[in-house]
Amino acid sequence: xxxxxxxxxxxxxxxxxxxxxxxxxxxxxxxxxxxxxxxxxxxxxxxxxxxxxxxxxxxxxxxxxxxxxxxxxxxxxxxxxxxxxxxxxxxxxxxxxxxxxxxxxxxxxxxxxxxxxxxxxxxxxxxxxxxxxxxxxxxxxxxxxxxxxxxxxxxxxxxxxxxxxxxxxxxxxxxxxxxxxxxxxxxxxxxxxxxxxx
Numbered sequence: 001x002x003x004x005x006x007x008x009x010x011x012x013x014x015x016x017x018x019x020x021x022x023x024x025x026x027x028x029x030x031x032x033x034x035x036x037x038x039x040x041x042x043x044x045x046x047x048x049x050x051x052x053x054x055x056x057x058x059x060x061x062x063x064x065x066x067x068x069x070x071x072x073x074x075x076x077x078x079x080x081x082x083x084x085x086x087x088x089x090x091x092x093x094x095x096x097x098x099x100x101x102x103x104x105x106x107x108x109x110x111x112x113x114x115x116x117x118x119x120x121x122x123x124x125x126x127x128x129x130x131x132x133x134x135x136x137x138x139x140x141x142x143x144x145x146x147x148x149x150x151x152x153x154x155x156x157x158x159x160x161x162x163x164x165x166x167x168x169x170x171x172x173x174x175x176x177x178x179x180x181x182x183x184x185x186x187x188x189x190x191x192x193x194x195x196x197x198x
Contacts, residue, residue: 021125021191022132025184032084036179039079042072044174053067053167055160076179083195111192122188129184136177144168 035118046069050062082089144165190196
């Protein structure tokens with residue numbers, strides 16, 4: 001019951017358009033393509049060499065490549081959470097461990113409110129992303145397992161003569177599906193906590 005002297009606070013926020021968060025993700029990918037490409041290339045090349053793109057490698061080289069790959073992904077995640085700023089992203093990550101209990105409760109309430117109000121649009125965004133990811137993964141696997149493509153890459157000395165399609169799959173996925181998945185998931189999270197309005 002609301003008495004005459006009381007006012008009810010209504011929280012206003014923009015609802016995501018159908019596939020709007022996908023649009024936000026594509027726009028971020030386009031605007032920040034060069035720094036993303038640098039980070040993606042480190043992960044893509046690291047995984048490709050680990051999978052035998054240049055033949056067998058030592059265990060030490062494998063570990064060093066794993067460290068560089070994971071480090072590039074961590075930096076990419078921080079960069080995305082900071083909406084194009086490593087400094088902002090790092091501050092937001094550290095805030096997770098320093099936020100006060102009452103503030104954490106407010107964040108969860110905000111996220112819950114937004115999800116309940118906008119779950120149909122979020123569902124459409126998830127469906128759109130899933131379709132896009134499926135098509136991309138299918139295309140990558142088809143391309144990587146094409147004998148003509150493999151022979152051409154080996155003829156150009158971009159692949160070891162004994163290499164399988166696996167390095168190509170990992171290389172292409174680390175340039176496409178994996179980074180875009182991070183961008184999309186972070187876009188959803190940032191919208192839920194009120195850092196982007198779409």
